[in-house]
Amino acid sequence: MSQFLQSPLSSILGVVAFWLALGTIGVALGRDRDGVRFVYPATALGGALIAWLAGTALGADPVSLVLPLGLPDLPFHLRLDSLSAFFLFLLGLAVTGVSLSAAGYFRAGSSPSPGLTCLQYHVFIAAMVMVILADDAYAFLVAWESMALASYFLVTTDHRHEEIRAAGFLYLVVAHVGAIALLVCFGVLQGQAGSFTFDAMRGVTIAAPWAGVAFSLALVGFGAKAGFLPLHAWLPEAHPAAPSPVSALMSGVMLKTAIYGLLRVTFDLLHTQASAWGVVALVIGLVTALFGVMFAAVQTDMKRLLAYSSIENVGVVLGAIGLAIVFRAHGMASLAALSLVAALYHCLNHAVVKSLLFSATGAVLHATDQRSLGRLGGLIHRMPWVAWLALVGALSLAGLPPLNGFVSEWLLLQSFLFSPDIPDGYLRMLVPLATAALVLAAAFAAYVMVKFYGVVFLGQPREPSLETAHDAGPWERAGLVFLAVWCVLLGLFPALVIRRIDAVTVQLLGEGLGDAATRDWLFLTPMATERASYGPALFLAVIASAVLATFAYVRVRHHGRLRRAPAWDCGYPAQTARMQDTAEGFGQPVKQIFEPFFRIERVIPDPFDRAPRYWSKTEDRLWYWLYLPVARLVAAVSAQVARLQHGRIQWYLVYSFVTLLALLIFIRL
Amino acid sequence: MSPGDLFQQVLEVVIAVFIAPLLVGWVNQCRAWLQNRTGAGIWQPYQVLHKLFRKDAVVAHNASGLFRVTPYIVFASMVLAASLVPMLATALPFAAAADVIALVGLLALARVFMALAAMDVGTAFGSFGARREMLVAALAEPALLMVFFMPALIARSTSLGTIVEALAHRPFVLHPSLAFAAVAFVMVLLAENARIPIDNPTTHLELTMIHEAMILEYSGRHLALMEWAHALKLVIYSTIGIALFLPWGIAEAGDWPGLPLAVLAITLKLLAGGAALAVVESVSAKLRIFRAPEFLASAFLFAVLGVLTHLLLAGRA
Amino acid sequence: MSLAGQIVNLIAALLLLVSFAMLSQRRVRDLVDLFMIQGALLAAATLVTAVATGQSHLYYSAALTVALKVIVLPLILRRVLRRLALETDVELLINIPTTMLVGIALVVVAFNMAVPISQLAGTITRGALGIALACVLLAFLMMITRRKALAQVVGFLSMENGLFFAATSVTYGMPMVVELGIALDVLVGTFVFGVFFFRIRETFDSLDTSHFEKLKDR
């Protein structure tokens, strides 16, 4: 056992191998659905083990390993340092919770070929681990694309539907474009360092123009995976298409691997140079965040809504990273550490929360077969477990204290507050705007979450079939509880977590938050107590005691009588579920306020219409500004090229002839 | 944390909780005077609360546990918020638990619960009330945060106690940016406390109400707690405004003799503030709900402008 | 220049003339005749070179040329023509004067191209390389301008002739084993062409390559 502990890296590889074995077992079990299901708890066990191993590796010395795989001159290099340990920890947590609920989710009928899904699922998580562990470009790209492929297959599990195939295609194409950008990025780094190993890249400081190129490519490459604007289009398509546990992992963990990559390249390999990079990241991040939340507010599909919310959160993380880069470039390492901690904490929170919420939607989907918000409602009565646990997630995602979502937001706002220390005037002017964007996004996140939770779980059921919805099974409950408990723990004891995370900032920036942040386990004081402090545990204690005191006061002083009656509703007699506010209703004011963001098509009936129809579609402008023009351009070029291939043999002979003559003349010149 | 501090803390909370209905009564009375009515008297809110507490709670068939627990959570949140705002003195032991950002978060927590509870019953009014409330909040909350940032930048701290101390007890400096913040804050206050021009606390006119629509299904003790919390919120906002923009007279840590003076100061300021609020409400008309975002957006803009101004001026200095 | 060289040059000039004649010829049957003449000229040139240089394998080469290109291939082609009762006129894609002009340009290019090479060659016949290259290019041009499958095949074979002539003129022919291999390929190729004509005829009722424009990406 002690030996096992001494080498967390090889133990983690052991878990990866174990997962791959589980996947193979899944295929072997094939169509025996219930048999396949019970593979997942074992997966969860592996996830927990990884989380624990990674937890111990945080702050420890980096461990390296070379596997005898890969290219002849470039075997797979692996490395476990604090940065990778942190992301592995995040992965472990999410995988544990999601796999537990996956054991409940993958019931009969959930997937046409459960064995295959099981294999893809395990390859997916194994590939994510390898992405995080990879320490050379080849291993990284292999793991990266394996991850993309496995998740693509998972997204298209239900590929009989045209739109799911379209979603999968879009996803894989964007992923591939990203991978190409990464390949070039590593190529640039390699050109300077002379080797594809990260160790070699780490060892050199790359000259300015090339470093900038590498950073931009990394931003594009990782942005395509993380969903930074304008490479986000795949995300709201692919997430809803996938089975819910997979959506959970994609949103919760896979997006974070992109963040991991960005951090790895920017801080570890490029040693963060120009403050301009940070500005770019900050702007893109916050625009992405705002964009994500605006679109989340107008969605009518619960998984799409969550997907857009993921875009928002990833944008926030990117904004935080951008700020960290700016601070770092101006030599303010401790402030950079603060922003970076905020970014990392947000990643961790989002991983747990999104896993929780997607798993909850999985349970809802299972119980009701409905994804559309217009056909849900009132599930808190039928599915109390899922509803109450989802409430934790929704509140956390809304960024409310004392849950975890608030902690990272708080840290980030703190770091924004210190940005006036930046010596650059223009930057200082930019920061208030950025702060405004951030708080706006955060406030709308609450709007979105109220919409999500209220429409799905509260109110009256909008469809009669919902009356028979069943609550989640024991496995799903276990997974949800696990994740919800982590939401609460991460919310209540941030100081303890940050004490650990600080190892990452020390690794990346050479300086962490230091003692100030970690002195007190109860209060979070990143700078100094008098400057800012936040004590969620005390916070909760006061609220809880106030609730109890009020309750006791009311009961003792007055009474606890309660009568049930029909809802009053200002006395309107006939109340149907259709009279409740809808998801579209929630979207309407946002559409109105932020109209330029959206591309809205409406059909509005005129007053004399015999069969009035109202119909409206809200779309992403970028789809029309970027994606379709590119597709059209390629199609146009193809059409031109295809004119050459017109079928007449004489012309083909002319091509050969002309080529020959041209070359002969060329060579005589 | 000395026992004295703790006492001060508890005292503040208790005062805030128990004067809250009084402030509402005072504002209503002022409004009545301004409208040439006699008014119900400043003690009326206490009687209403008492009445509500005695009545049975009637709960809709469709209401879930969330609906019933919400009044307690909302009330408790307001209590905690009250304990964070320096009303009489700046030395508050609980203040370490939450700074301004957390305070905003806390208010948001209460609001989200209220909105969810409003949606819980599944009536038309409840859900649109919730939606409107969240929309208003989504614009007001950022504005509020930006308002807080300005003094926070001045004091280089987000802890409310430190900010107020810095503003109140340091050598007098004119901060032009605070003017922007003050305007923005007042606008947020109006919006967040369901006041005209955003909402009308006295109407049940279906198309315009926000706050009332949300608590429409509440009755008995639940309604009492909701109303009380609402009143408390007004106190909190008022005291925040006072602490940030008119902080003079507040007692410093350990400054026991200063306390009576502080009590007097805060009473006067609250009376004046309540009257001012009544004036504002009486001279302005309720906005159409579609215009509310514009109102709030300008509040947000003011706050951002304030921060920008601060940075610009600080940059020159 | 030796007499043999002069004779070879004369034959080369005749070859070029035949090439132009093929380019301007509309009738398939006449094309085959011209091809036969070309083969005969090629054999003659090889023979002259063989006599002049005493390279024994050139005799075999000449014999092979006669056997293959003067006897067997024209025989096969004529047989095909008769069996398929092919219509006589060859449709052109470009009119003949234009083709001729392009052809002359090609001859200029070919000569220009060949000059530096032929100066390096050690053979008595090296001056003919330009003509050989011109023959190749003209045959190429003929394939481009003809629509009938058979005309294309004749062009292809004529190109092969040009290549043989080039080999003879600059290097006194390729090694025997290679030459045999090439001859075998040409022979088999012609057989395959023959098989093809029947299949095409069976399927399309004509040997016009304008039927062959279905496979395209336009």
Add this chain to the structure above:
Amino acid sequence: MSEFTVLLCVPLLGAVILAWLGGTARAAAINVLFSAVTLLAAAALTLRVVATGPHIVFGELFFVDAFNVFLVALTAFVAFTTSLYSGPYMRVEIDRGKVGPNAMRLYHSMYQLFVFTMLVALTSNNLGILWVALEAATLATVLLVSLYRTPASLEAAWKYFILCGVGIAQALFGTILLYLAAARVVGEGSTALLWTHLDAVKDQLEPSIVGIGFVFLLVGYGTKVGLAPLHNWLPDAHAEGPTPVSAVLSGLLLNVALYAVVRFKVLVDGALGTPLAGNLMMAFGLLSVVMAAFLLSRQKDAKRLFAYSSVEHMGIITFAFGMGGALANFAGLLHMTVHSLTKSAIFFAVGHAAQKAGSQAIGDIRGLVHRSPVVAWGLMVGTLAILGMPPFGVFAAEFLLLSAAMREHPWAAGVLLLSLGVAFAAVFFKVQGMVFGEPSLQPLEHRPAVFPVLVHLVLVLMLGLYIPPYLAAWYREAARMIG
């Protein structure tokens, strides 16, 4: 060397015997048997060459070194797996009345003959024989392409024949010029065309002749490689012939033609001392990649789609060899291997799919995964592999190539990457529609031959994750030889 004799004689003997027995029921088994013996001989030869170095056989007429023995092994392997595949595939075609016994006799005989010509072309030391063998390969396959005697197949075969015939005629002219240059150095006669001799004196060859000769050779053999704009025969021939023929055309013939180009490039480089040959190859390679990438999205026929993909990949490999240097050559060799394996596997899968759908049109093949999951996943995985997705070998090769290209020709790397991206989107969109979705297919009367598909893909996967040291050493040696 007995292995070598066996290697060349067995397919020839097979061609003769199958010309006689090829129409019978056992013909497929006999075909497999001959291919298996060839494979064994190739394996034995490979082992011997690996152990003892290059060999020259039959009075210098043939020789084997690291470069060609690896292609011999690959050729024999793909020929073997294709023969395995061809049995069940052609049985369906017979059952459906698309081919009769005579056609099958021709098919089997020509199949073996084709393998024979490939092996001769690879092992020949005489550049003239190389030419003869490649021309013979055209002749052997041209009738296979038109085996079904449909109008489209005839058209395809005709274009194949004429374009490759004309092309290879240019190559002959190039060979003559090279012979002229060589004869000036080593004297006339057979030795002047022996590669081993030429290689030794390559720096004494007259540059101007060799330069012009290379143009002819490149245009000539480049036509067979399928380099744009000389590639026009390729999609037609691949699409209209029987699928096993498409598989060997893509998997073997293109490789061997490229092999010829590379052999000549070595000589030309030596003679010229400038990177002219390499630059020309790079230009052709790049043009092929770009053209193919943009043509891919217009394809409606599944096999034609993958034929264009072959053009693209041959372009990449040509680019790699054109760039030269240890890394790029290594990448090129690896790419040759994995492209052969993957592309033939894809053709196997596509063939079965087309048989099930009764049509090769992409639009008619839908939901393959419901009807025959293994074939469907073979197609899907093969496609992803060929599109350069890790963890497959094609990615490894492209990674190496691009890393070399980025260092030396960054702009070219950009063009390559752009084209790869376009190709990815184009091909993947179509294949996704074939594999997934609502099924449109009939079950087949025979079990499809999935073993060859799986074997190829497993090998490709392995090459992406792990290149065995001896294989790597062998590639390195070959890469060193071709400069």
